[in-house]
Amino acid sequence: MRLFVLFFAVVILYTTASAKDIKIFESDYYNRLKVKYAKDRYMAVMIDDGIPAVSIQKSVVDFAIGLLGIRYRFGGETIWGMDCSAFVQKVYSMAGIYLPRTARYQAKYGMYVSREDLQPGDLLFFRTYARFPSHVGIYIGEGKMIHASSAGKRIMISNIDKDFYLRNFLFAKRLFLYDPEEITDEK
Template identity: 55%
Template sequence: MKVLKKIIGIFMSSAILIMPSVAEAKTKKIEKKHSKSISVKHKSLDKISKHSRHSKHSKKSLKVKKVSYSYGPRVYGDDLEPNRDIYKYAIGLLGTRYTFGGESINGIDCSSFVQHVFELAGYKMPRTAREQALYGYFVRRENIKPGDLLFFATYASYPSHVGIYIGNGKMIHASSRGGKVEITDINQDYYIKRFLFAKRIPANMKELVPQDSIESIEEYISENSKKEDPIAKIIKEKDGKN
C-alpha cells in the first residue's frame, strides 16, 4: 500500500512539472502564428502603399497635349488647328468688285467678303470687321496660318479692315486700294503699320461664338501698340537692305 502511494505521488509531481511546459509550448505556437499573420498583413499593406505611390507618380507624369495657352485673362489659339477650308471659298470670290458698304456680287467690301466666305463654309458671321474681331482666338503674328483672320486699323483706330491669311506672307481680301477682291502681300509697309492682330477660328468649331468683348479687344490693342512688333522690325530691316 505504501509503495502504491509512493508511485502515485511521483506521477502527480511529474504531471505538475509537465503541464506548464505544454501550456507554454502551445502559447509560443499561437504567438508565432499570430506574429506570422501580422507580418503577412504588413507586407500586404506595404504592397498596397507602394502601388498607391506608383499610381500617384503615374498621374503626375501623365502629359496632356496643349491645344491653346492663356496669358492673363486671354486664351491664345496658336496651337489650335485652323479652318483651312475658308481659303477655298475665299478664292471663289477673287476679282469681285470692291464697293464700300457693298454686300452683293456686284460690289463687296472687306467685312462683307469675310461674311460671305464664312456663310459658304456654313458659319454665321457678323457684318462688320469690328464685330468679326470678337470671334476666334488671338494668334501671335509669327504663328499665323492659312485660314486665320487678319485685322487692320485703316480709316479708324479700331479694326476697320479684315483679310484672310492664305500663307507665304499673303492674304486675300476685298481691297479699296485695289478696287476688288485680290491677293496682297501683308509685308507691305502700309499693312505692317496698320496691323492690329490675328484671330483663328478652329477647324472643329461647330458654331461661331464670340470669344471677346469690344472692351477686351480695345485693351489688347492698347497693350500691343506700346511695343513694336518684332516681326515687323525684322521685315523693315530686311527691306532696307534690299
C-alpha cells in the same frame, strides 16, 4: 459676262448647299442661354482639340479664292461689289461658319494668333479709317492675304509685309468651332 455670273451663282449655290452647317454664333443653343455670362463664355471659350480642322481652313481659302476679282464697294454685300467684312462674312458662311457683318464685330471672335503662327484661314485685322478694326483679310499662307481692297478696287491677294499693312496691323485671330456642352454648365 452673263455666263460668268450664272457660273458664279451655280458655284455659290453648290458650295453653300454642300458645306457643313456649323452655326457657332447664332445657334439655337446660344439663343436659349439666358445669362449674359454664359453667352459671353459660349462665344469666347475655345476647345483646344485642333479645330478648325485642316478641311475647314482649306475650304475657307478655296472659297475666298473663288471670289477673286469681284469689285470693291463700301457697304456692298453681293457679287456686284462687296467690302472687306462682307467678303469675310460670305467666305466663312460658305464654309458653314456665321460671322457678324462688320470687321469691328468680327474681331471679337476667335483666339489671338501671333504673326509667326499664322495659318491659312486666320483673320487679319487692320486699322484704316478708325482706331478700331476697320479692315479685315483672310491669311492664305506664304505671307499673303486675300481681301476686298478699296485701294485695289477689287478682291485681291496682297503681301502682308507691305509697309501699309505692317504699319496698320492690329492683330490676327483664329476661329474655332464651339461645343456648347463643354463650355457652359447652363442646361
